[in-house]
Amino acid sequence: MTVLLALTPGLIFVFLWIWKIGSREAGLPPGPPTLPLLGNLHMFPKSLAHFKLTEWARKYGGIYSLKIGPGTAVVLTDVAAVKELMEKRSGSTADRPSMYVAELVTGGLQMALARYSDKWRILRRTAHAILTPQASLRHIPIQRAEAIQLLHDLRHHPEGFYTHIQRTANSIIMSVLYGKRSPRFETKQTTTFYKVLHDWEGILAPGATPPVDLIPILKYVPERWAKWKQMCAKTRRNQRDLYFGWLDETRDRLHSGNENGGYMEDVLKRQDELGLDREMTGYLGSSLTEAGSDTTAAYIHSLVLALVAFPEVQRKAQEEMDRVVGEHRMPTLEDLEEMPYLRAVILETHRFRPVTPLFIPHSAVNDEQYKGFRIPKGCTIFVNAWGIFHDPVLFEDPEMFVPERYLLTPNGTKPEVGLDASDLRPNFSFGVGRRSCPGIHVAQNSININAMNLIWAFNLSSPTDTNGNSISVDTFKYQTGLASGPSPFECKIATRSAKKAELIESEFVESTDTFLKFEHGLDAEDKQFVAEVRARR
Template sequence: MPVVLTGIALCVAFYALYRLASIGRRPHGYPPGPPTLPLIGNLHQMPSKDGHLQFQKWAQEYGPIYSLILGTKVMIVLNTDQAVKDLLDKRSGIYSSRPEMYLGNIVSGGLRVLLMEYGETWRMIRKMVHNILNISAARSYVPYQDLENKQMLVGLLTQPELFIDHIRRYTNSLTTQMVFGFRTTSIDDPKLKQLFEGFENFCKVTGTTTAAFLDLFPVLKRLPDSMLPLRKYSKELHEEEKKLYVGHWLNIKNAMKKGTAKPCFCVDLLKAQDAHGFSDDLAGYISGSLLEAGSDTTAATLVGFVQAMVVFPEVQKKAQEEIDRVCGDRLPTMEDEPNLQYIRGCVKESMRWMPTDILGIPHAAIKDDEYMGYKIPKNAGIICNVWSIHMDPKRHADPRVFDPSRYANDFQTAGEAASNPDASKRDHFVFGTGRRICQGMHIAERSLFLGMSRMLWAFNFEKARDVNGAEITPDISKLVPGLFVMPEPFPAKITPRSKKHAERIDQEWAGAQKLLDSQDQWREVPEGMVFSTYNPEKSG
């Protein structure tokens, strides 16, 4: 009997050693990738910063699809428009979930829609959100965009050095109106600052090496907070985030109960809560997720556009010539969009040239699959390598040059481009893919068009100068790191194109203010807003 037990023990030991030795290896049949080391796989090759550049190098070496073995996890990276179309779009039923992001979910309390696994709760939220973000609804929000844009222009006129703050207020106030029914009237609003700072901290945490190690080696999660200070910090971030998001929700919920709330998305959210019985915490994060999505990425794209105008003055000149020819001495409007194709190109090129989700948000395979003869295992993380696709010289000649004329003959909306069966005809991949595609892309496109066209109509953007009078050229390669990125803060000289342009800005804002009450909130909600039409009984 002891001999038998010893034999079993040896077999178990050898099996354990075999399994341990296999960790870090790239299994036969997986997509190619950089050489691995035992136990850690490719972990030692993962960059601590500017990861998009390393992912681009690997794409150039290994082709349309490659794999990274990260300890016990597998990451599949898609590097061409066709690979993304074939898997994330055409097989979205398999690839619509998310891999676990341990620290990201701690910051989010497990409630952030962006990180939520594919399932019943996510589908319920998606259908509800579609109600206010579809293309028909998007057209009704133009009065909000028009007014907020005019306040942004006044801000740029009076405090041009704070252009990032004015852009952020513009995108945030539009979103607070749609979601909660109130305007964000000041760049100094503490909740505005908390939103952008909080989301930036969330992105930084999820982009750290510590976050990656905790996902790849789950045993590390057993360590106490004293040995994992970033987890302790993530819990603190969650408390601050929850206070903001759930606070917004409870305020509007109480106002709705009293009958004092303005029409907004939360009216439909309350219907859904009554029907499905989900918590105020989840309701807060559903509305908060819309707030951060509508505020941050659109603002980051506009900041990138300002940088492009400073660095590529010839583009600015050509864009202004088109605007002057079509609009003359009046502000551009959405009705001008069909006649401002170069400006439409500016919108598309801004998202291609400075993609905010530079490596996309990872998807996850919910079952084994095969592509191009390679195995893709269940639970593998799937990366849409946005940067590499956008910077592929075969797709876009001289990709680091900002050139809106690339889209001279592209009359598609972002939604039409994303659903085009010809993958090469998609304009960019900033709005995501498959069932995870951004439902607010129609609104974002309009906000970007109005923002860019009117800023160019009103202002000249030039390089700032240092104390010695030398021009300061922004470094287009320097980005704020994290899950989402934007250019590092840079100075710019922003001046009105003429005295008449400055006077027109003041006149337009004075006229817009007649729509507002003493608190600078809408006296009456503009007609045609698509709210309170959600039917929970038909959403399941």
């Protein structure tokens, strides 16, 4: 009894200490009620988290906190807070949360997920050194040629539009980075890439692996007893076979004097100068390929979906296109300056369905204070782009696709809101602070070229049932991954005129010389496909 009495204060202390785990500490922003140990972990959504985080933002404010077990997350759905904390104080918020499975698969070298370290700084500096606005201009010919092939593919096989768009996005970034294109979706490098990407995104999906970062002892479970570790090992092998294979092909081509201007050629030439080893170089290419393929495809899919769902917008954009470009030539990037409505359509697509509705989480490097709230060192920071872009205080009828909002104000917000364009800059969808997308110039050129071509060339409309009645498309049925794009959907695609059809065919033929520079290592089936397609002329 005496021993029990002696132990009681200690037991009470331990109980109270455990009970406090998961509680919201003093000074943190407000948020949903917590449970002991769990905090808000039990209520954190496993998919499409931006919807729930936006719901909580409307209740708890533009800056609120969540307790994820003993850890803390701060959610920003306020433009001023994002600008101050993520951009003005970007040095304090540029880290990423610990993600053990990402370390296991990529050695911490996947640039978008890597911690704020010397190696990340070298990767980031390299990306900015090669992906300059001026350097992006030399890749416009292949971007334009690939966009023309998309028109050609859609004309002849409109039912396959979803994978045609994926092929286009992947082939553009492959050509730009490695000087190596894919003439069809079934080209091995493209199908393998999307399979590897699918497996990688599956590992990163919430709930797909145990909470190793919350329960670190799980790291020591032997691989033979941990299926998730086996998945990580398999994905690592497949990634390395693919990405380092491309790197070696580029190096061999460079050494044989067959270079064609791909960015990775520049990286290999300057590897020592930039401070890169083979591992960093290989994963730099993989990071840019994943980002460039996934986000561009997701954006173009969303644009098509929006144009189908809102035909009046499509009609207005076509009227402007016909007025500026007409029937007898295809649009060019220079034409975009004369098309304010189409520029607004492009911006509204970013707002309506952002490809990263919840930016990849940041992590605080230092303690910060903001408007009386404490942002503790090591906390996870979510930037809720969806919640900002769909805030009814900022945007009139945010669930409607209304490009006209960008003709009224530079950032599309209500005139009375009074935000400066720099507070919600047009390229906000490409990320914030030191983690913003380094390939923005290449990506914007691809988006602009394809948006102009699609509106110039086709009437996009809803599918119909057996009785000819229109079937509405679902603008909320979206997939999650490194980028968020619509789930496969149906639509009708019809060339707008015989003259446009003729131009698509002739432009596709004229693109052959551009394509040939990038058609390295095609297998027999690809060569046969290319020969048959070009024989049609």
